[in-house]
Amino acid sequence: MNPTPTPTPTSDAGADRHPRAFVAPLVSTLLTLPMAAVAFFFVGLAPMVCDSCGSAVSGRFDDSYDLAFPVFGFGLVVVLVVLLSAWALPWRRGNAAARVWLAVIAPAAVVFDFIVFHGLVDWP
Template sequence: MACDSCTTSEADRFNPSFDTAFTVFLFGLTVPAGLLLAAWALPWQKRHAARRALLAVLAPVSVLALYLLFAGLVDWP
């Protein structure tokens, strides 16, 4: 459906690359989840506040990087 207007050769390139990129994206989502879990799991003491904040900020940044990786892996028609 994402490539309904594609020619056969474009669809033959698009579909496998999209499947691969989507798989990488799904497995890559463990990185931001791990960052958020690590930020939450650090002891709630003042000396760990900077680390918790850094991990919490890196989570959405890693999602953006993951999206850019996804867009780069797909052979767009």
Template sequence: MTPNTARHPRAYVAPLVATLLTLPMAAVTFFFVGLSPMACDSCGDAASDRFDASYDVAFPAFGFGLLVVLAVLVAAWALPWQRRYAAARVWLAVVAPAAVVLDAIVFNGLVDWP
């Protein structure tokens, strides 16, 4: 076996750390996104209508972003555990938690807050 095709003994570390960071971050973010309609409980009719219309667009976009995060995590775990895929595995592990942050930023940007 060549050095690049040999099994990497610590190939699981980057996906494991990414999973342990990403899943709690995604759960907390999902919790606060779910509570965000309460921000406009005391709004007037016009502000409430604007908020509801923007939330109806932002929430599915947030859900799609979480699916992208899940796909990145699965890809980090699914790469062959060979040395030549170590860099790609680390990059996917870094992208996963960053994608949760980006997803939250996109959600906050799409919502017309009162």
């Protein structure tokens, strides 16, 4: 009647660590941040489109821009959260697929955010 031995902790605790876990978030960061900066630049220039508009057209444009700009800003915050989530996942092999998906979603979310902004604005 030998009692079963209790398992002892091994030094294989770091064996599950993915050696290239940083690649997908790094590539995503190098794409997403410049894309977000360029999108923010063009969104900031958008009010110049209606500099020579009449008062009625200008009023409609300003009202729609006043709604679209905060929506765009919130979208950029969502992009930042997704990008940080790609970096924050534990660097284990089991999280590789989620990390890659988050890394792909971040730049796609910038494009989607810009499309939503463009759709919300009542362009002249």
